[in-house]
Amino acid sequence: MDFFKSRQSDQSPSSESQPKSTQRRRMIVALTGATGSVLGIKTLITLRELNVETHLIISKWAEATIKYETDYTIANVRALADHVYNVHDMAAPISSGSFRVDGMIIVPCSVKTLAAINSGFCDDLISRAADVVLKERRRLVLALRETPLSLIHLQNMTSITQAGAIIFPPVPAFYIKPSSIDDLVDHSVGRMLDLFDLDSTGFERWEGWKK
Template identity: 45%
Template sequence: MTQRLVVGITGATGAAYGLRLLRRGRELGLETHLIVTPAGVLNIHHELGLDRQSFEREASFAYAPGDVGACVASGSFATAAMVVAPCSMKSLAAIAHGFGDNLLTRAADVTLKERRRLILMVRETPLNLAHLRNMTAATEMGAIVFPPLPAFYHRPQTIGALIDESVERVLELAGVAGAAPQSWPGLKA
Protein backbone atom coordinates (compact mmCIF):
# COMPACT_ATOMS: atom_id res chain seq x y z
CA MET A 1 0.00 0.00 0.00
CA THR A 2 1.26 3.48 -0.86
CA GLN A 3 2.22 5.63 2.11
CA ARG A 4 0.11 8.77 2.54
CA LEU A 5 1.51 12.03 3.84
CA VAL A 6 -0.60 15.06 4.72
CA VAL A 7 1.22 18.32 4.08
CA GLY A 8 0.04 21.66 5.45
CA ILE A 9 1.37 25.02 4.34
CA THR A 10 0.65 28.08 6.49
CA GLY A 11 1.53 31.76 6.41
CA ALA A 12 5.00 31.57 7.94
CA THR A 13 8.08 32.14 5.83
CA GLY A 14 9.61 28.98 4.40
CA ALA A 15 7.30 27.86 1.59
CA ALA A 16 10.35 26.27 -0.03
CA TYR A 17 10.29 23.58 2.66
CA GLY A 18 6.74 22.61 1.73
CA LEU A 19 7.52 22.60 -1.98
CA ARG A 20 10.60 20.42 -1.52
CA LEU A 21 8.64 18.10 0.77
CA LEU A 22 6.00 17.56 -1.93
CA ARG A 23 8.60 16.99 -4.66
CA ARG A 24 10.65 14.61 -2.52
CA GLY A 25 7.46 12.79 -1.59
CA ARG A 26 6.73 12.23 -5.27
CA GLU A 27 10.29 10.91 -5.77
CA LEU A 28 9.74 8.44 -2.93
CA GLY A 29 6.35 7.29 -4.24
CA LEU A 30 4.26 8.92 -1.51
CA GLU A 31 0.64 9.91 -1.96
CA THR A 32 0.59 13.52 -0.75
CA HIS A 33 -2.49 15.35 0.53
CA LEU A 34 -2.02 19.12 0.56
CA ILE A 35 -3.81 21.85 2.51
CA VAL A 36 -2.69 25.46 2.01
CA THR A 37 -4.09 28.28 4.13
CA PRO A 38 -4.86 31.67 2.54
CA ALA A 39 -1.78 33.20 4.20
CA GLY A 40 0.22 30.23 2.93
CA VAL A 41 -0.83 31.10 -0.63
CA LEU A 42 0.46 34.65 -0.10
CA ASN A 43 3.86 33.33 0.98
CA ILE A 44 4.01 30.82 -1.86
CA HIS A 45 3.41 33.62 -4.33
CA HIS A 46 5.85 36.02 -2.65
CA GLU A 47 8.66 33.56 -1.92
CA LEU A 48 8.38 31.14 -4.84
CA GLY A 49 6.50 33.11 -7.51
CA LEU A 50 3.86 30.38 -7.80
CA ASP A 51 0.08 30.63 -7.70
CA ARG A 52 -2.18 28.25 -5.77
CA GLN A 53 -2.94 26.02 -8.77
CA SER A 54 0.73 25.63 -9.74
CA PHE A 55 1.66 24.73 -6.20
CA GLU A 56 -1.25 22.32 -5.78
CA ARG A 57 -0.13 20.41 -8.89
CA GLU A 58 2.92 19.32 -6.88
CA ALA A 59 0.65 17.20 -4.64
CA SER A 60 -1.29 14.03 -5.36
CA PHE A 61 -4.42 15.66 -3.89
CA ALA A 62 -5.18 19.19 -2.71
CA TYR A 63 -7.98 20.51 -0.52
CA ALA A 64 -9.34 23.94 0.30
CA PRO A 65 -8.85 24.92 3.95
CA GLY A 66 -12.61 25.36 4.32
CA ASP A 67 -13.32 21.80 3.16
CA VAL A 68 -13.67 20.35 6.66
CA GLY A 69 -15.48 17.33 5.21
CA ALA A 70 -12.43 16.18 3.21
CA CYS A 71 -11.05 12.67 3.79
CA VAL A 72 -8.05 13.97 5.78
CA ALA A 73 -10.47 15.29 8.43
CA SER A 74 -11.26 11.73 9.53
CA GLY A 75 -9.25 9.31 11.60
CA SER A 76 -10.47 6.51 9.34
CA PHE A 77 -8.24 7.95 6.58
CA ALA A 78 -4.94 6.23 7.38
CA THR A 79 -1.78 8.26 6.88
CA ALA A 80 1.87 7.81 7.75
CA ALA A 81 2.11 11.32 9.20
CA MET A 82 1.27 14.98 8.79
CA VAL A 83 3.84 17.71 8.31
CA VAL A 84 3.09 21.43 8.54
CA ALA A 85 5.88 23.08 6.56
CA PRO A 86 6.07 25.89 7.40
CA CYS A 87 3.96 26.22 10.52
CA SER A 88 2.97 29.73 11.60
CA MET A 89 2.57 30.65 15.24
CA LYS A 90 -1.16 31.14 14.58
CA SER A 91 -1.52 27.56 13.30
CA LEU A 92 0.67 26.26 16.13
CA ALA A 93 -1.63 27.97 18.66
CA ALA A 94 -4.73 26.50 17.03
CA ILE A 95 -3.20 23.01 16.98
CA ALA A 96 -1.89 23.27 20.54
CA HIS A 97 -5.35 24.20 21.81
CA GLY A 98 -7.44 21.86 19.67
CA PHE A 99 -9.02 24.70 17.72
CA GLY A 100 -9.90 22.84 14.50
CA ASP A 101 -11.40 25.84 12.71
CA ASN A 102 -10.16 24.84 9.25
CA LEU A 103 -9.13 21.67 7.46
CA LEU A 104 -5.45 22.07 8.28
CA THR A 105 -5.97 22.38 12.02
CA ARG A 106 -8.67 19.68 11.96
CA ALA A 107 -6.33 17.29 10.12
CA ALA A 108 -3.62 18.04 12.69
CA ASP A 109 -6.10 17.33 15.50
CA VAL A 110 -7.05 14.03 13.84
CA THR A 111 -3.37 13.13 13.48
CA LEU A 112 -2.83 13.68 17.20
CA LYS A 113 -5.97 11.84 18.31
CA GLU A 114 -5.03 8.83 16.17
CA ARG A 115 -1.51 8.89 17.69
CA ARG A 116 0.14 9.43 14.33
CA ARG A 117 3.19 11.57 13.75
CA LEU A 118 2.54 15.31 13.50
CA ILE A 119 5.63 17.32 12.63
CA LEU A 120 5.44 21.10 12.94
CA MET A 121 8.17 23.04 11.13
CA VAL A 122 7.59 26.18 13.18
CA ARG A 123 8.95 29.44 11.80
CA GLU A 124 9.41 32.45 14.04
CA THR A 125 12.23 34.22 15.80
CA PRO A 126 12.70 35.39 18.43
CA LEU A 127 10.19 33.35 20.38
CA ASN A 128 7.91 34.86 22.98
CA LEU A 129 6.43 33.04 25.96
CA ALA A 130 3.15 32.24 24.14
CA HIS A 131 5.13 30.57 21.32
CA LEU A 132 7.13 28.50 23.80
CA ARG A 133 4.05 27.47 25.76
CA ASN A 134 2.21 26.48 22.58
CA MET A 135 5.21 24.39 21.49
CA THR A 136 5.21 22.72 24.90
CA ALA A 137 1.47 22.02 24.70
CA ALA A 138 1.78 20.57 21.19
CA THR A 139 4.72 18.41 22.30
CA GLU A 140 2.81 17.16 25.34
CA MET A 141 0.03 16.03 22.98
CA GLY A 142 2.48 14.08 20.83
CA ALA A 143 3.50 16.54 18.12
CA ILE A 144 7.12 16.92 17.11
CA VAL A 145 8.21 20.56 17.01
CA PHE A 146 10.85 20.78 14.30
CA PRO A 147 12.10 24.29 13.56
CA PRO A 148 14.02 23.94 10.28
CA LEU A 149 17.34 25.01 11.69
CA PRO A 150 20.18 24.50 9.23
CA ALA A 151 23.01 22.11 9.95
CA PHE A 152 26.40 23.32 8.73
CA TYR A 153 28.62 20.36 9.62
CA HIS A 154 28.10 18.88 6.15
CA ARG A 155 29.29 22.15 4.62
CA PRO A 156 26.28 22.82 2.41
CA GLN A 157 27.07 24.98 -0.60
CA THR A 158 23.56 26.16 -1.48
CA ILE A 159 20.29 27.17 0.15
CA GLY A 160 18.76 24.17 -1.63
CA ALA A 161 21.16 21.84 0.19
CA LEU A 162 20.07 23.32 3.54
CA ILE A 163 16.41 22.87 2.63
CA ASP A 164 17.00 19.32 1.41
CA GLU A 165 18.68 18.27 4.64
CA SER A 166 15.82 19.56 6.80
CA VAL A 167 13.27 17.86 4.55
CA GLU A 168 15.12 14.54 4.66
CA ARG A 169 15.22 14.69 8.46
CA VAL A 170 11.50 15.43 8.57
CA LEU A 171 10.72 12.55 6.21
CA GLU A 172 12.78 10.22 8.39
CA LEU A 173 10.87 11.41 11.49
CA ALA A 174 7.64 10.75 9.59
CA GLY A 175 8.74 7.15 9.05
CA VAL A 176 8.98 7.46 5.28
CA ALA A 177 10.94 4.68 3.62
CA GLY A 178 13.79 6.03 1.52
CA ALA A 179 14.38 9.23 3.48
CA ALA A 180 18.09 9.93 3.37
CA PRO A 181 19.30 12.53 5.87
CA GLN A 182 23.04 12.83 6.21
CA SER A 183 24.29 11.38 9.47
CA TRP A 184 26.84 13.07 11.68
CA PRO A 185 30.22 11.58 10.73
CA GLY A 186 31.84 12.41 14.06
CA LEU A 187 34.90 14.49 14.62
CA LYS A 188 38.15 13.10 13.35
CA ALA A 189 41.09 13.47 15.70
Protein backbone atom coordinates in the same frame (compact mmCIF):
# COMPACT_ATOMS: atom_id res chain seq x y z
CA MET B 1 -16.92 -30.35 -21.11
CA ASP B 2 -13.26 -30.98 -21.91
CA PHE B 3 -13.06 -27.53 -23.47
CA PHE B 4 -14.46 -25.96 -20.27
CA LYS B 5 -11.90 -27.80 -18.12
CA SER B 6 -9.04 -26.71 -20.35
CA ARG B 7 -10.24 -23.09 -20.14
CA GLN B 8 -10.27 -23.33 -16.35
CA SER B 9 -6.74 -24.68 -16.26
CA ASP B 10 -5.53 -21.82 -18.48
CA GLN B 11 -6.85 -19.15 -16.11
CA SER B 12 -4.49 -17.38 -13.74
CA PRO B 13 -4.62 -18.27 -10.04
CA SER B 14 -7.32 -16.63 -7.96
CA SER B 15 -6.68 -13.25 -6.39
CA GLU B 16 -6.37 -14.91 -2.98
CA SER B 17 -3.24 -16.75 -4.13
CA GLN B 18 -1.68 -13.65 -5.71
CA PRO B 19 0.73 -11.57 -3.61
CA LYS B 20 -0.94 -8.39 -2.41
CA SER B 21 0.47 -5.14 -3.75
CA THR B 22 2.31 -2.98 -1.23
CA GLN B 23 0.14 -0.16 0.10
CA ARG B 24 1.55 3.29 -0.63
CA ARG B 25 2.43 5.42 2.35
CA ARG B 26 -0.05 8.26 2.79
CA MET B 27 0.84 11.69 4.20
CA ILE B 28 -0.98 14.95 4.86
CA VAL B 29 1.10 18.02 3.99
CA ALA B 30 -0.01 21.50 5.01
CA LEU B 31 1.57 24.84 4.13
CA THR B 32 0.78 27.91 6.24
CA GLY B 33 1.68 31.56 5.76
CA ALA B 34 4.96 31.48 7.70
CA THR B 35 8.13 32.26 5.80
CA GLY B 36 9.95 29.28 4.30
CA SER B 37 7.43 28.05 1.76
CA VAL B 38 10.27 26.44 -0.19
CA LEU B 39 10.50 23.90 2.64
CA GLY B 40 6.94 22.77 2.00
CA ILE B 41 7.44 22.69 -1.75
CA LYS B 42 10.62 20.62 -1.43
CA THR B 43 8.82 18.27 0.96
CA LEU B 44 6.14 17.65 -1.66
CA ILE B 45 8.76 17.03 -4.34
CA THR B 46 10.65 14.57 -2.14
CA LEU B 47 7.51 12.68 -1.14
CA ARG B 48 6.60 12.36 -4.82
CA GLU B 49 10.07 10.92 -5.51
CA LEU B 50 9.50 8.43 -2.66
CA ASN B 51 6.11 7.43 -4.14
CA VAL B 52 4.24 8.61 -1.06
CA GLU B 53 0.58 9.55 -1.58
CA THR B 54 0.17 13.18 -0.54
CA HIS B 55 -2.90 15.07 0.64
CA LEU B 56 -2.23 18.79 0.46
CA ILE B 57 -3.76 21.82 2.18
CA ILE B 58 -2.54 25.35 1.41
CA SER B 59 -3.78 28.22 3.55
CA LYS B 60 -4.73 31.61 2.08
CA TRP B 61 -1.60 33.24 3.46
CA ALA B 62 0.56 30.32 2.35
CA GLU B 63 -0.54 31.12 -1.21
CA ALA B 64 0.56 34.73 -0.72
CA THR B 65 3.92 33.65 0.73
CA ILE B 66 4.57 31.18 -2.09
CA LYS B 67 4.00 33.95 -4.65
CA TYR B 68 6.25 36.36 -2.75
CA GLU B 69 9.14 34.01 -1.89
CA THR B 70 9.33 31.65 -4.88
CA ASP B 71 8.90 31.42 -8.62
CA TYR B 72 6.27 28.67 -8.24
CA THR B 73 2.66 29.31 -9.13
CA ILE B 74 -0.03 27.92 -6.84
CA ALA B 75 -1.07 25.60 -9.67
CA ASN B 76 2.52 24.27 -9.84
CA VAL B 77 2.52 23.50 -6.12
CA ARG B 78 -0.89 21.84 -6.20
CA ALA B 79 0.25 19.67 -9.10
CA LEU B 80 2.94 18.16 -6.86
CA ALA B 81 0.30 16.47 -4.66
CA ASP B 82 -1.99 13.52 -5.33
CA HIS B 83 -4.97 15.19 -3.63
CA VAL B 84 -5.58 18.86 -2.81
CA TYR B 85 -8.22 20.28 -0.45
CA ASN B 86 -9.61 23.73 0.17
CA VAL B 87 -8.54 24.97 3.58
CA HIS B 88 -12.21 25.55 4.47
CA ASP B 89 -13.43 22.10 3.36
CA MET B 90 -14.28 20.59 6.74
CA ALA B 91 -15.94 17.62 5.01
CA ALA B 92 -12.68 16.49 3.35
CA PRO B 93 -11.67 12.84 3.96
CA ILE B 94 -8.68 13.90 6.06
CA SER B 95 -11.01 15.59 8.57
CA SER B 96 -12.04 12.15 9.83
CA GLY B 97 -10.08 9.65 11.89
CA SER B 98 -11.55 6.83 9.83
CA PHE B 99 -9.44 8.02 6.88
CA ARG B 100 -6.11 6.33 7.51
CA VAL B 101 -2.86 8.22 7.01
CA ASP B 102 0.70 7.63 8.18
CA GLY B 103 1.02 11.13 9.55
CA MET B 104 0.96 14.85 8.89
CA ILE B 105 3.62 17.50 8.43
CA ILE B 106 2.92 21.23 8.58
CA VAL B 107 5.76 22.96 6.77
CA PRO B 108 6.24 25.80 7.30
CA CYS B 109 4.11 26.11 10.42
CA SER B 110 3.08 29.51 11.76
CA VAL B 111 2.67 30.21 15.48
CA LYS B 112 -0.99 30.96 14.78
CA THR B 113 -1.47 27.42 13.50
CA LEU B 114 0.50 26.08 16.46
CA ALA B 115 -1.82 27.95 18.85
CA ALA B 116 -4.96 26.74 17.05
CA ILE B 117 -3.90 23.09 17.19
CA ASN B 118 -2.75 23.31 20.80
CA SER B 119 -6.05 24.82 21.92
CA GLY B 120 -8.15 22.39 19.85
CA PHE B 121 -9.69 25.33 17.99
CA CYS B 122 -10.35 23.62 14.66
CA ASP B 123 -11.55 26.53 12.54
CA ASP B 124 -10.02 25.29 9.27
CA LEU B 125 -8.97 22.02 7.66
CA ILE B 126 -5.31 22.35 8.67
CA SER B 127 -6.05 22.57 12.40
CA ARG B 128 -8.82 19.95 12.11
CA ALA B 129 -6.62 17.45 10.27
CA ALA B 130 -3.85 17.99 12.82
CA ASP B 131 -6.33 17.51 15.66
CA VAL B 132 -7.44 14.22 14.08
CA VAL B 133 -3.85 13.03 13.67
CA LEU B 134 -3.21 13.70 17.37
CA LYS B 135 -6.38 12.03 18.61
CA GLU B 136 -5.69 8.97 16.46
CA ARG B 137 -2.16 8.80 17.93
CA ARG B 138 -0.48 9.32 14.57
CA ARG B 139 2.66 11.34 13.95
CA LEU B 140 2.36 15.12 13.64
CA VAL B 141 5.42 17.22 12.82
CA LEU B 142 5.36 21.02 12.94
CA ALA B 143 8.17 22.83 11.12
CA LEU B 144 7.75 25.94 13.23
CA ARG B 145 9.06 29.17 11.72
CA GLU B 146 9.35 31.95 14.29
CA THR B 147 12.11 33.77 16.14
CA PRO B 148 12.57 34.99 18.79
CA LEU B 149 10.06 32.95 20.74
CA SER B 150 7.75 34.42 23.37
CA LEU B 151 6.62 32.61 26.51
CA ILE B 152 3.25 31.99 24.81
CA HIS B 153 4.99 30.25 21.89
CA LEU B 154 7.13 28.16 24.23
CA GLN B 155 4.14 27.14 26.35
CA ASN B 156 2.21 26.11 23.25
CA MET B 157 5.21 24.11 22.02
CA THR B 158 5.54 22.35 25.37
CA SER B 159 1.84 21.56 25.58
CA ILE B 160 1.53 20.24 22.04
CA THR B 161 4.65 18.11 22.52
CA GLN B 162 3.03 16.57 25.57
CA ALA B 163 0.02 15.81 23.36
CA GLY B 164 2.25 13.82 21.01
CA ALA B 165 3.37 16.28 18.32
CA ILE B 166 6.98 16.91 17.33
CA ILE B 167 8.30 20.44 16.98
CA PHE B 168 10.94 20.64 14.26
CA PRO B 169 12.34 24.14 13.74
CA PRO B 170 14.21 23.94 10.41
CA VAL B 171 17.53 25.02 11.91
CA PRO B 172 20.35 25.18 9.34
CA ALA B 173 23.05 22.52 9.71
CA PHE B 174 26.36 24.22 8.99
CA TYR B 175 28.41 21.06 9.56
CA ILE B 176 27.41 19.92 6.07
CA LYS B 177 29.30 22.97 4.74
CA PRO B 178 26.42 24.05 2.51
CA SER B 179 27.24 25.61 -0.83
CA SER B 180 23.69 26.85 -1.40
CA ILE B 181 20.33 27.43 0.24
CA ASP B 182 19.15 24.27 -1.51
CA ASP B 183 21.66 22.24 0.53
CA LEU B 184 20.18 23.61 3.76
CA VAL B 185 16.61 23.04 2.59
CA ASP B 186 17.36 19.47 1.48
CA HIS B 187 18.94 18.70 4.84
CA SER B 188 15.98 20.03 6.83
CA VAL B 189 13.47 18.19 4.63
CA GLY B 190 15.44 14.96 4.87
CA ARG B 191 15.64 15.17 8.66
CA MET B 192 11.90 15.89 8.93
CA LEU B 193 11.03 12.90 6.76
CA ASP B 194 13.33 10.74 8.90
CA LEU B 195 10.75 11.24 11.64
CA PHE B 196 8.28 9.28 9.47
CA ASP B 197 10.89 6.60 8.70
CA LEU B 198 11.20 7.90 5.14
CA ASP B 199 14.75 8.04 3.82
CA SER B 200 15.08 10.65 1.10
CA THR B 201 18.84 9.92 0.66
CA GLY B 202 19.02 13.46 -0.70
CA PHE B 203 21.12 15.03 2.03
CA GLU B 204 24.42 14.55 3.81
CA ARG B 205 24.32 12.75 7.15
CA TRP B 206 26.79 13.23 9.97
CA GLU B 207 29.36 10.46 10.03
CA GLY B 208 31.98 11.96 12.32
CA TRP B 209 34.87 14.31 11.73
CA LYS B 210 36.30 14.11 8.24
CA LYS B 211 40.05 13.97 7.88
